[in-house]
Amino acid sequence: MFTYLLPLHSWIRWFVLAALLVAIVRGYYAWRHKKEYTKTDNALRHxxxxxxxxxxxxxxxxxxxxxxxxxxxxxxxxxVRMRDIRFFGMEHSLMMLIAVVVVTIGSAKAKRKSTSAEKFKTMTIWYSIGLLIILSSVPWEFSPLTSRPSIRYF
Known part of the structure; x- marks a missing residue:
């Protein structure tokens, strides 16, 4: 199971990053240009x-x-003294859990705001914080923390 789950987790990371980037860019643009919050924006948030x-x-x-x-x-x-072991045993999982909590809070808060500007602002700020946490804790090929391939194959 591990040999299938690890590549799947690796591939879905790119969907996570793409979705966050699209939501942040759309949110920032709409917030700055005073756009109306549409069903499409709500679907993107969700x-x-x-x-x-x-x-x-x-x-x-x-x-x-x-x-x-x-x-x-x-x-x-x-x-705990071994960099790679500690990274996956503690650091990566904890930081990713924090990022998910941040994005979830941002999504819930944005959903409950009353104006379009507040919805976009809230989504943009919270999703950006979540993205920064994620980017700092992904085992990139070039990471000084620990490195893994950018794409794993099945």
Missing amino acids: WTATILHIQLILGLWLYSISPIVRYFIQNFQEG
Whole structure:
């Protein structure tokens, strides 16, 4: 299962990033140009958060079966001193969970705002914060924290 779930999680990351970027750019543009909040904007807000939640579920599933995480939990004293092990056992999962919470709060707050400008502003700010957290915690190929391929194949 791990050999299929890891590439799936890797591929869906690109959908998460694309959805967040589109939502942020659309939100910022509409906020600055005083556009009306439409059903399409609401769907974009909703589906961006939904894609992120799907990725979270896959990530939690992956966390529960990962040999790296298993090693980290079973050998915590040693694992916490090993960069790659600590990153996947603790840092990546915690930061991504925080990012999902931030985006979810932003989505809920934007949904409840009364004016279009408030909806776009709220969505743009909270989604941007979530994106920054995600970007800081993805194991990019060039990351000084730990690196993994940008695309994993099945």
